Amino acid sequence: MVPSRRGRRAREVARRPAGTFGIVVTLLVIIAVLFAPVITPYSPNAQDIAHRFAGPSSDHVLGTDDLGRDLFSRLIFGCRVAFSIALPAVGIALVLGLFLGLIAGWFGRLLDSTLIIATDALLAFPAVVLALAVIALYGPSTRNTIILVGLAFVPNYFRVTRALVLAARSDVYVDAERALGARTSRILGVHVLPNVLPPLFILVAMDIPGAIAVAAGLSFLGLGVQPPTADWGVMLNEGFLNVYDSAWPLIAPCVALVVVTLGFTFLGETLRDVFDPRVSRTQYPLNQRRKRR
């Protein structure tokens, strides 16, 4: 008997080193986000000027920054901030992109062309230029950062969804459902959507690090999250300015960004490989793969 699909897939992911790394990072992130107040020895904003620029020690695991704040605590809370921006942003992108992609791909024609032109226009602007324009109008803040990053990612989800829906539209099983008399809403909801979602989820896993990076970049430039909030981008900025006094305030957020970005990217890529239907499955004996006419 063929073992359950989910169980098999989970093992496949764990089997690859990149996947394991990704899973570990994800778990660490989850712990950091959920238990930040519990695992941090200090409040992220607690100043201690007397001990500023301290190196790693038993008091401060990673040292302190220019205002004597514990870097480790700021890092953990920064993780929370990063995800509180990235997750809603990608969520907006997913929901909006999915919806637009569905209607564009399914109903086609004028609606499709209009949406394509709109998203192409959005893609034509580099994210930073767009950010500058919007910030200039509405002022920098966390909320605006989320919206901006979300919008920047919408075209991707739109494109992928639309392509999948277009392919599904001409797929035989859709025809078969029509032949049975199914309504469009049913076809879309029960048959097309489940086939469209998995690739999108993988995209989500891979876009989260991207969103974090973009958000951090904006904050670094002062256009996103504002100090004194403990955010990795903000920390990068502060660390950069004070690097001659101590390297630790710069190193800490750098390493965090790299590890988290790599971890999620690996996870996403591994998920994509495991879920790719073209990758041969070792559990199926050769004689069940048929040569079609």
Added chain:
Amino acid sequence: MSGDPVIDAREVRVQFGSGSGALQAVNGVSLKAARGEILGLVGESGSGKTTLARAIAGLQPTAGGEVYVEGLAVAGLHGGELRRLRRRVQVIFQDPHASLSPRLKVDYLVREPYTIHGVAKGERKPAEELLDAVGLAPEIAEKYPHELSGGQARRVGIARALVLEPTVLVADEPTAGLDVSTAAGVVNLLSDLRDSRGLTMLLITHDLNVVGAVADRIGVMYLGELVELSTSDSLFEAPRHPYTRALLAAIPLPDPTRQSGSPPLEGEIPSPHNPPAGCRFHTRCPMVHDDLCATEKPALAETDTGLAACHWWRELAGTSHSTA
């Protein structure tokens, strides 16, 4: 033909594209099928047989002509009316696996027609019974489509088509892609279904052997047109169209003592975008008479055996060619 025809297609035309680049996939085809009969439709690539079948099933918009199924006009139906039609005419698609939604279990797929049409819970048969009707074991219900063999997937497709107890079944290449022995099982099944349920079937295939074994009447299509229509016996024993005769001669017989001679037809099927003038078959016809065949398209006329679209069918009657 006794009783009203269950399928009545009149001068059906189907066009793809528009303007000068338009492709006439089906060019004015008329045929009828009586209750309980298996009407075979054969032809090679580009013949339009699949397109015609889809048009009859209401899956393909037509550019002309009319289709009536049990007296109900197919064209121009929408919404609720179209759904009612669907209960009467069901389709079995060519690729056994592709017609099954990949992420759903067989159990759900086979009972979905009930949900779609809002059949009362009390009237729904359990999945095991539906699968049993096509000779599948109950365990199949728990599988996903990609876990099924070609033959099993094909039978699930048939089971789905039968759930609503249609009166007409349109089977598009039911044996394509299947092994010989599996295909035999499907052919037997279709024949049994006709006998047990009185289904009317439109059987589309390129395989003359299959229609020869199972169909009551057979229509031959070439480049979007019906070139001959007669009973199975008449077609095989006394074809009245040179294309039919060539097709029959081309079938490789599983009998080495009766070798086929030189290939009955040279050349290739002309492009459907640019069909030959006059009789569409004249460019490859072994008995072409230049003057008439190239200029005037023969209408489907009555012959001694059925219908044939050839100016010279009487010549064929003279040399009755038996391949039986």
Added chain:
Amino acid sequence: MEGLDVVYHAPPLELHALRDVTVTVRPGEIVGVIGESGCGKSTLANAALGLLPGNAEVRNGRVMLEGTDLVDLDDEGLRRIRGRRVALIPQDPLQSLNPTLTVGRQMADAVLAHAERRGRDRRELEQRMTTMLERVGIPDAAERLGRYPHEFSGGMRQRILIATALLLGPPMLVADEPTSALDVTLEAQIVELLRGLREERDTAIMFVTHNVGVVAQLVDRVVVMYAGRVVESADVTAFFANARHPYAQALLGAVPSHEHRHRRLTTIPGRVPSLAHLQAGCAFADRCPLVAPICRTVDPAPVTDGASLVRCHARDPKSGWQAPAGAA
């Protein structure tokens, strides 16, 4: 091929694609290999070309092509043999031709890969290709060399592939389901073409297919495969008149025809066994109408009778097979 055993490695499974397979093709002979999915006929075709994939292991046996054992050859040795001594006519013409290169270029590639001398005369090459295309029935051959595959129809593409296979005049051709993707009238043309080739050039052809009718019309000898073994092999007339293995009989009975329309088609209960989990005894035992206890414990040995061979206890007088109650 003698006693060939091929195993595919797909961890954690091992698939026994070919088991003790012996097939001989003589010059000017056409041997038809028939069988259904999972019987190993594609593996057989690939082995004849030395084209087994990376995860295949030849555990036993030899593949002798004009005296050279392909199993022993390395990549370079195989490369030199392919095209020149044995060529492939593949199944799907669309997928076997590169859509971005002209036909002439692709055909030339086949020859140039084996060029002995540098600077082979281009005119001469074109002349050969043109002649070959004409021979396979493509009109305006010289002009067609400059065209791309998508400009040809399916039947034409298949002919181009045949012409390419013939360019170097190999004594052996392996045709892997060459007509499966073609309409029946085109199939008849290709069959005629292959017959002609056999007459003209004494080419040996191994014709792998699932189409029983074509086999009857074209081949000299029939080889039937099931679950990686050759279960019957006979001269074509003898085979169709009197197939002996129960699987072969069932196969012949499953072919529909107008002539026998009143007879119900034979079907075979059960499914082809998994090549990874073969049980002891005859692989066909679970599905065979003539199964007896010995069939489940002992794998039948081949019984030869002149040119015919069959692996079945029921046909082996020395096997101790007992007819089950009420069997033929």
